[in-house]
Amino acid sequence: MALTGIQIYKLLPKTNCKDCGLPTCLAFAMKLAAKQMELSACPHVNSDAKSQLADAAEPPVRLVTLKADGHEVKSGNETVLFRHEKTFFNKPGLFIRVQDDEAADGIRAKVSAADTYTVRYVGMDLTLDGFAVQSASSDPARFADAVSAVRAISKRPLILIARDPAIMATGLRAIDGESPLIYCADAGNWQAMADLAKQHRTALAVCSDKLDELADLTGKLKTKGVADLVLDPATRRLGTSLIRQTQIRRLALKKDFRPLGYPIIAFPCDASDPTQESVLAAQAIAKYAGFIVLNHFAPEMIYPLLVLRENIFTDPQKPIQVQPGLYEINDPKPGDPVLVTTNFSITYFSVANEVEGAGLPAWLLIVDAEGMSVLTAWAAGKFDAERIAKAVKETGVARKVARKRIVLPGHVAVLSGELEEELPDWEIRVGPREAVDLPVFMKQAL
Amino acid sequence: MPVEIPKDTWSGSVCTVTLGATTAAGGTRSHTVTVGGHKTLPFMHFEQPMAHRPVIALEIRDRRPDDWSPLLLEVWGNAVDDPASWANAGEKAGADLLVLSLSLTGADGHPTTPEAAVAAVKAVLKASGLPLLVFAPGQADLDNQLLVPVAEATKGERLVLGICEDKNYRTIVATAMANGHLISTRTPMDVNLAKQLNILVRDMGIPADRILMDPTTGALGYGIEYGYSVMERLRLAALQGDGNTQSPMIVTPGAEAWKAKEAKVGQDVPAAWGDWRERAITWETLTAVALIESGADIVVLRHPESLRRVRVASDDLMAVPETI
Numbered sequence: 184m185a186l187t188g189i190q191i192y193k194l195l196p197k198t199n200c201k202d203c204g205l206p207t208c209l210a211f212a213m214k215l216a217a218k219q220m221e222l223s224a225c226p227h228v229n230s231d232a233k234s235q236l237a238d239a240a241e242p243p244v245r246l247v248t249l250k251a252d253g254h255e256v257k258s259g260n261e262t263v264l265f266r267h268e269k270t271f272f273n274k275p276g277l278f279i280r281v282q283d284d285e286a287a288d289g290i291r292a293k294v295s296a297a298d299t300y301t302v303r304y305v306g307m308d309l310t311l312d313g314f315a316v317q318s319a320s321s322d323p324a325r326f327a328d329a330v331s332a333v334r335a336i337s338k339r340p341l342i343l344i345a346r347d348p349a350i351m352a353t354g355l356r357a358i359d360g361e362s363p364l365i366y367c368a369d370a371g372n373w374q375a376m377a378d379l380a381k382q383h384r385t386a387l388a389v390c391s392d393k394l395d396e397l398a399d400l401t402g403k404l405k406t407k408g409v410a411d412l413v414l415d416p417a418t419r420r421l422g423t424s425l426i427r428q429t430q431i432r433r434l435a436l437k438k439d440f441r442p443l444g445y446p447i448i449a450f451p452c453d454a455s456d457p458t459q460e461s462v463l464a465a466q467a468i469a470k471y472a473g474f475i476v477l478n479h480f481a482p483e484m485i486y487p488l489l490v491l492r493e494n495i496f497t498d499p500q501k502p503i504q505v506q507p508g509l510y511e512i513n514d515p516k517p518g519d520p521v522l523v524t525t526n527f528s529i530t531y532f533s534v535a536n537e538v539e540g541a542g543l544p545a546w547l548l549i550v551d552a553e554g555m556s557v558l559t560a561w562a563a564g565k566f567d568a569e570r571i572a573k574a575v576k577e578t579g580v581a582r583k584v585a586r587k588r589i590v591l592p593g594h595v596a597v598l599s600g601e602l603e604e605e606l607p608d609w610e611i612r613v614g615p616r617e618a619v620d621l622p623v624f625m626k627q628a629l
Numbered sequence: 630m631p632v633e634i635p636k637d638t639w640s641g642s643v644c645t646v647t648l649g650a651t652t653a654a655g656g657t658r659s660h661t662v663t664v665g666g667h668k669t670l671p672f673m674h675f676e677q678p679m680a681h682r683p684v685i686a687l688e689i690r691d692r693r694p695d696d697w698s699p700l701l702l703e704v705w706g707n708a709v710d711d712p713a714s715w716a717n718a719g720e721k722a723g724a725d726l727l728v729l730s731l732s733l734t735g736a737d738g739h740p741t742t743p744e745a746a747v748a749a750v751k752a753v754l755k756a757s758g759l760p761l762l763v764f765a766p767g768q769a770d771l772d773n774q775l776l777v778p779v780a781e782a783t784k785g786e787r788l789v790l791g792i793c794e795d796k797n798y799r800t801i802v803a804t805a806m807a808n809g810h811l812i813s814t815r816t817p818m819d820v821n822l823a824k825q826l827n828i829l830v831r832d833m834g835i836p837a838d839r840i841l842m843d844p845t846t847g848a849l850g851y852g853i854e855y856g857y858s859v860m861e862r863l864r865l866a867a868l869q870g871d872g873n874t875q876s877p878m879i880v881t882p883g884a885e886a887w888k889a890k891e892a893k894v895g896q897d898v899p900a901a902w903g904d905w906r907e908r909a910i911t912w913e914t915l916t917a918v919a920l921i922e923s924g925a926d927i928v929v930l931r932h933p934e935s936l937r938r939v940r941v942a943s944d945d946l947m948a949v950p951e952t953i
């Protein structure tokens with residue numbers, strides 16, 4: 184948490200020597216608090232004050248970044264408990280786990296499919312972030328082989344999972360020069376793990392089911408010089424995870440409790456009931472995880488999770504919008520219909536994708552409804568006959584069509600009377616409520 | 630290093646609402662279901678025990694739905710042609726509550742008649758002992774024509790009558806009060822609209838323990854983040870003591886998720902969407918669980934496998950050892 188000018192002043196030498204260029208230490212403290220000067224401008228601060236000031240400048244949840252070959256996963260730097268208070272900033276990384284006792288063919292197939300997986304959602308191409316390789320065989324050579332096998336296929340960031348530092352060391356040697364996240368340090372192995380983390384400049388995950396012990400461990404690791412830490416509170420069930428992850432986030436944000444001010448790693452891959460893996464992962468996305476490790480690669484599970492992550496991490500202050508205006512779908516001719524809807528991007532893409540996918544030509548008139556969906560905009564008075572008529576005029580769509588036919592979303596059928604008054608020479612039609620029903624409506628009713 | 634865990638304390642709480650009346654209480658239900666009563670945020674057991682667990686309602690219809698996904702029609706089979714069999718099947722699938730949605734029209738295309746609506750409600754009440762919610766089609770005049778006779782024919786059952794919206798609530802609230810039922814309000818994903826409607830219905834004199842509120846949600850991919858945040862804000866306001874936000878919350882992730890193309894259809898969709906059935910169930914399940922964690926007291930679902938998964942999830946959310 185940022186210190187006030189007065190708090191900073193107490194840490195300065197208070198000699199008013201002016202070497203920093205300012206008349207007093209207090210003036211310098213004020214500049215520091217306002218982030219208008221750097222601490223290095225004062226040559227006289229002692230090292231204890233320096234470290235206290237540096238600590239205070241840290242964000243409450245440390246930013247941990249995993250990089251590999253142009254790919255990057257950033258976690259941490261969050262500032263709120265609820266997304267409506269501001270926004271959640273860094274989307275948690277989604278990793279697919281392979282274990283070194285799986286058959287090599289199986290590992291290759293799974294990693295290839297997951298690595299190249301991409302799915303389109305509201306104009307964006309969504310992908311997974313990386314892979315976790317776990318030592319399950321307890322054989323260092325097999326672990327190294329599995330790490331190499333994954334790295335041979337995917338260039339994405341990796342998480343290496345092994346409790347035995349000797350096994351971890353062989354895994355790290357297999358990708359020498361890289362900085363994966365290594366999992367994990369615990370009360371028994373933390374010193375050796377810290378050495379590995381320092382040697383390879385990796386981030387280090389820390390595991391304990393007790394918050395006291397977790398905080399102890401991060402304190403010791405920090406003192407030993409490992410700065411990039413990730414927390415595993417070792418809960419593997421929905422109820423306990425929700426509580427622990429809330430407690431950790433609250434301690435970091437509300438109490439400025441540095442020993443737990445790190446991103447969290449979650450392991451839905453360990454779900455005892457495979458149908459709960461996606462549920463645990465969804466909770467981890469919404470409730471504070473920074474890294475999420477999955478076991479199965481199945482598009483029908485990954486796609487919903489990638490979509491949820493986009494939704495939860497949308498900035499609530501800025502609804503995702505598209506530019507209002509006239510969009511041409513499938514090369515429309517003057518005889519084709521005009522479909523009208525709002526500029527909420529999910530609404531736009533649902534309609535555009537349906538019509539485009541069905542191969543039907545149409546003019547899509549996007550009204551400026553301040554980025555709200557049809558019903559919400561209508562309720563808020565941002566999508567009414569007047570605004571639609573205005574869009575018709577501004578886009579000049581009347582000059583592009585021979586047959587003046589406009590289709591209203593079914594949810595706002597009530598607007599048809601007023602729209603007839605606004606646009607007397609247009610034929611007003613009421614379409615279906617949902618985009619998914621548009622192609623059938625267009626084929627049968629238009 | 631002993632870590633002191635911060636605990637929230639709140640001045641307000643969520644109302645407790647009991648659905649259904651047993652024979653002893655003037656109805657015919659085999660048992661009742663109570664929701665709400667919370668004194669803290671969802672599942673923060675270390676602060677306060679959860680007063681009542683979230684419950685799962687299953688939506689059934691008075692006749693075969695015209696626009697439901699083939700996956701739903703297939704899984705319920707012939708039951709969709711008979712509300713009583715559907716109610717039975719829903720109870721067997723593990724639902725806590727049933728929601729009977731009345732159709733706009735009968736199979737013949739004419740508007741649903743009050744007689745048909747009453748017959749469907751009575752058939753469902755006879756077939757299943759679960760507490761029941763009856764939702765009209767959503768057109769003001771027709772809703773009133775259907776719900777008043779339904780309310781009168783089931784006096785004392787503590788049904789939930791829906792849906793009260795700002796443009797149409799008076800008749801429904803009045804008949805609920807006259808016949809010993811409850812109401813469910815609905816507003817489109819907005820905290821202030823939810824509060825205003827709560828004020829309007831309470832002004833008519835209906836007691837707080839007979840009101841459920843539906844703040845509306847979007848499905849995963851279709852605006853869930855709005856519904857999610859509105860529910861979090863409403864629940865925070867309730868705990869902070871705002872009396873117009875303290876009704877237990879009901880939402881319909883089933884209806885929303887199954888409108889989404891991802892759940893509804895299996896053909897002509899991108900290969901990256903994967904297996905249809907599993908995707909559809911995941912769509913409904915994730916929408917529901919996210920909303921339960923943001924404060925939903927009742928989720929209304931459509932598919933029996935989603936229902937099973939949401940049950941496993943909510944049991945897990947409730948089963949937290951005291952040491953946590």
Ligand code: SF4
Nearest residue numbers: 199200201203208225
């Ligand atoms: S250089 Fe340091 S000690 Fe000197 S006046 Fe500036 S802040 Fe004070």
